[in-house]
Amino acid sequence: MNEIAPVLIDGIIYSAWLFIAAVGLTLIYGVMKILNVTHASFYALGAYAGASLTGAWLARGYPPVLSYAVLLGAAALVTLVLAPAMERGLLRFMYAKDEVVILLITYALFLILEDVIKLIWGVNPYYVAEPYALLGSFEAGGLTYPTYNLILVGLALVIGGGLTWMLRATRFGKLLLTVIHDPEMSRAMGVNVGRYYLVTFTFGSFLAALGGSFTAPTVSVVPGLGVDVIVLSFAVVVIGGMGSVTGAALGAAIVGLVRSISVHYVPQVELFVIYFVMAMVLAFRPRGLFSLAEPRRI
């Protein structure tokens, strides 16, 4: 048991982190059919804003326990400043274009935002280690883990559960499902599709920024931070099925556990194992494990 517990705990922590980082990507794709590369930028912006604002908060001697609220606020701030402007100012004019064109546009925005980050924060690293150690540690399987990791797991559960509830049990969610299913028919029925796109893009970007801001206390926040995350997020989303929240959760769980098993038992294959799993899933289920049914238009 002592040997298996760390494998499971590490897998769960990594899965939770991956799910928070990736779920916004699948949400935006599911609703808007945009493969949003700026997801990486929002992740990085969330990390920078989280590190800067939390650092400033703690430097002024304010209560450290509220630093978690500051991390949340930082993610909200960068999202509200940028995401609506990006969607209303540029992306909405591109919806009629091919998915590849929109992908390239978000890639261009990602490159621009990478430089904007350097202009604002420079290239020196930012650290805000206090929130990571603030809540102490817990013992499991003979090892010590910072309690902060439980916040990540809790956050992932709240996001996953909240999204599922919103989609299944609220009027907004049900209307969103109609938009996902057929935006043209939704428009014809009087649904303000543009508003749903705006809300989805903003909320999906917020989730990316949230992933970044809550990762900030565990890493050195440096330029290029979002690049590797977007690659892993794509792997998670592809395994789970593009556009499926349940799929993203399952994809993150598979990647997290497989990686943890390989690190503990066969570290030589850690580099390759995630992409091997992705290749296997695509070989047997080319649209991912939980891909949404595509209506065939006649």
Add this chain to the structure above:
Amino acid sequence: MQGLKQLALAGIAASVLAPIGAPAQGTVKVGIVAFISGPAAAPFGVPAKNAADFVIDELNAGKAPKPYNRIGFGGSKIETVIVDEAGTATTQVTEFRNLVQRHNVDLVIGYISSGNCLAIAPVAEELKKFTNFFDCGTPRIFEDGEYKYVFRTSPTATMDSVGAALYVKIKKPGLKSIAGLNQNYAWGQDSWSDFELSMKQMVPGIQTKTVQMPKLFAGQYNAEISALLGAGADVIHSSFWDGDLEALMLQGGPRGLFNKSTGVLTTGETIMHKLAAQIPDGTVLGARGPFGPYAPDNAYNRWFAKGYEARFQAPPNYASYQMAQAILGVKTAWEKALAANGGKAPTNEQLGAALEHMTFEGPGGTVRMAIGKGHQAIMETAYGMTKRVGGKITIVNIQRYPAELVNPPDGVKSADWIKNSFRK
């Protein structure tokens, strides 16, 4: 009038017949390559670029200590073209070609990543462009290849790993097991392989508990930390650098990773001030040579460290020292070749011939181009342990190792040397 015509013709003839490179009173165009963006920028690239800015400004003003007090390179001021090392090795090859073929640089000093150095070396050779690697550590460059135009004025990872092993053996008597956490590419693989081999040579029967090799810039190391904590080795060796090293300390600190096992961080000097709170006492820190806290008290170090800190409000780290050393090495070779060439700017071939087997002094002490057929530097190295004194991190129990003890002889591969001759 006739005299003026003759003078003009002589001038034209001189310009046509002049060797490649700048005339002694012109400028020497130097390509400088380091990470200006990305995770390696802050701990390595920017301190290295800062060092280049400082040293080149000082040289151009003739303010460096003797014998480096002649302006620029042999009287010609140095002009730089800065290139960001971020991106793939393929990108760097393209950037290198741009430096040579579009910017027409006279020589290139650069490269932090071992992967980039391995990719650039054959291209430098193809383009016949003098190139001095200032930081990358993989010994494979001159062990697996032979180059005319490529040099490295910093020691290899072998020195770092062997030095670390010698230090650990003395300071941790009775150790029975080791573990490794290194990045999965040339640098990390070579560093671990040399360290493990050295330990096995010196401590027969030593057990390797776990070898972790996550990908470069992975960022999340909870599982690796658990595996290392679970393994419970006496010593954990890591050649992590850049943001990866910082993330490891931030994630490993609260879990007591280096409290349970002694951490041996071969590039740890770069974080000793920034992440002092996360480094427990007794952690072994390396600086990839006699740099930073291990630098000797010589005139060059006093000039460099004081001037750098005054200008950038931070002490230079080992990447800064290596860049300074690389520029001073090229300057020494340039002026030697200039003198041999009758005061005319040397060609790349003459510059290379001058640097081969050369010895020069720098802020880190004596540098000898002793291996790799005179293209690869060796130096003494030093290791020490951290100790908090009055809330400030210091290095204690410093041990120095002569260059010959921690570097293979010329013509012998590192792995063969460690297996067959090291400490036997």
